[in-house]
Amino acid sequence: MAERPLDLHGRPLGVLRLSLTARCNLACPYCCPDTEDPPGLLTLPERLVLVEAAVGLGAHTLRLTGGEPLLHRGLEELIAALQPLRRREPDDPRGALKEIALTSNGLLLSAERARRLKAAGLDRITLSLDGTDGASVARMAGLGNADAGAAVLEKVLAAIGHARAAGFDPARGQLKLNAVITRDGNAEQLLPLAALAREQGLELRLIEFMDVGNRNGWDPEKVLPAAEMLSRIGAVWPLEPLGRADHGTASRWRYHDRTAADNGAHLAVVASITAPFCGDCNRLRITADGVAYTCLFAGSGTDLRPWLRPRPDPAALEQALRVLWRARRDRWSEERATVDTRAQAGSPRHAEMAYLGG
Ligand code: SAM
Numbered sequence: 001m002a003e004r005p006l007d008l009h010g011r012p013l014g015v016l017r018l019s020l021t022a023r024c025n026l027a028c029p030y031c032c033p034d035t036e037d038p039p040g041l042l043t044l045p046e047r048l049v050l051v052e053a054a055v056g057l058g059a060h061t062l063r064l065t066g067g068e069p070l071l072h073r074g075l076e077e078l079i080a081a082l083q084p085l086r087r088r089e090p091d092d093p094r095g096a097l098k099e100i101a102l103t104s105n106g107l108l109l110s111a112e113r114a115r116r117l118k119a120a121g122l123d124r125i126t127l128s129l130d131g132t133d134g135a136s137v138a139r140m141a142g143l144g145n146a147d148a149g150a151a152v153l154e155k156v157l158a159a160i161g162h163a164r165a166a167g168f169d170p171a172r173g174q175l176k177l178n179a180v181i182t183r184d185g186n187a188e189q190l191l192p193l194a195a196l197a198r199e200q201g202l203e204l205r206l207i208e209f210m211d212v213g214n215r216n217g218w219d220p221e222k223v224l225p226a227a228e229m230l231s232r233i234g235a236v237w238p239l240e241p242l243g244r245a246d247h248g249t250a251s252r253w254r255y256h257d258r259t260a261a262d263n264g265a266h267l268a269v270v271a272s273i274t275a276p277f278c279g280d281c282n283r284l285r286i287t288a289d290g291v292a293y294t295c296l297f298a299g300s301g302t303d304l305r306p307w308l309r310p311r312p313d314p315a316a317l318e319q320a321l322r323v324l325w326r327a328r329r330d331r332w333s334e335e336r337a338t339v340d341t342r343a344q345a346g347s348p349r350h351a352e353m354a355y356l357g358g
């Protein structure tokens with residue numbers, strides 16, 4: 001078995017998050033995606049070499065994200081081309097990819113696209129939805145009016161149905177819902193979102209508003225702490241803790257009054273502001289143009305294109321990633337409390353969310 005590097009805090013690499021585009025068909029104000037991609041996006045062969053190198057260092061899960069990854073026309077082709085990495089034995093010295101997941105806003109997830117993604121070998125989909133009525137969806141998605149929000153809501157609800165029909169089974173964790181909650185944006189949507197997810201038998205993952213990027217107007221006052229989210233929902237539907245999986249981002253809860261009808265749907269919170277989980281973070285992020293970031297809140301990354309162009313050098317790329325991982329010391333979210341984020345507003349700057357993919 002090839003040596004799997006540990007970083008300076010003894011953390012292994014486990015998850016690769018690959019952003020396929022920085023563009024999006026929405027403009028959620030807490031995210032602020034780009035309207036154009038940077039020049040020199042990675043090609044399919046370059047992405048394959050990158051994923052294989054990360055797998056060689058221990059990555060077992062790939063999450064495809066963005067911007068909006070369904071805008072990327074080569075998505076199904078990429079997933080299909082990664083399947084040989086899935087078929088490796090778990091003890092293969094080159095490593096093996098266990099799971100490929102996708103995070104999407106769902107607007108482009110037609111029935112046909114969902115079937116194609118399943119056929120290509122996608123394992124899991126997380127769809128993002130921040131409200132249950134036109135006004136709240138419009139507010140959180142950066143749309144002009146409630147009618148536009150209602151149209152988006154309708155599409156996301158349809159996307160949930162398409163994903164389920166294509167075989168992504170929520171009871172097996174293959175279909176989940178993400179919602180970013182902000183104190184001034186959609187806090188009143190907590191219960192309606194929980195109700196919607198329960199009706200649909202989906203795990204709902206409530207995400208604290210994070211200070212990723214430099215242009216989303218992040219302010220600690222706008223963060224609704226996960227504990228408050230849980231107490232608001234728990235006051236109506238009592239909750240039982242299930243804990244956070246090793247290396248996971250979400251603490252999970254189940255409803256005391258769960259029923260067969262809600263599929264035993266869980267509730268989860270991603271509390272990266274109020275209860276950071278840097279201690280066992282195993283995620284490497286790579287942007288659509290090939291820059292590696294060892295932390296979601298990092299200010300700068302490592303350009304991997306010198307090992308990809310003019311033609312990929314897989315061994316040198318794996319070595320570069322190994323060196324990068326071994327030098328990793330990031331634990332930004334745990335250190336946030338000790339740094340004055342306002343004084344840092346100009347520098348160091350955070351990379352933008354749509355580059356990093358969440
Ligand atoms: N466009 C896709 C989507 O919205 O699902 C994928 C990319 S998006 C950057 C990935 C996830 O990050 C989404 O669930 C989104 O809600 C979340 N996100 C974006 N900006 C955030 C922020 N400032 N704080 C917390 N979560 C954020």
Ligand code: SF4
Pocket residue numbers: 023024025026027028031032033066067068105128141354
């Ligand atoms: Fe687009 Fe996702 Fe960012 Fe919203 S969170 S703007 S859907 S990339």
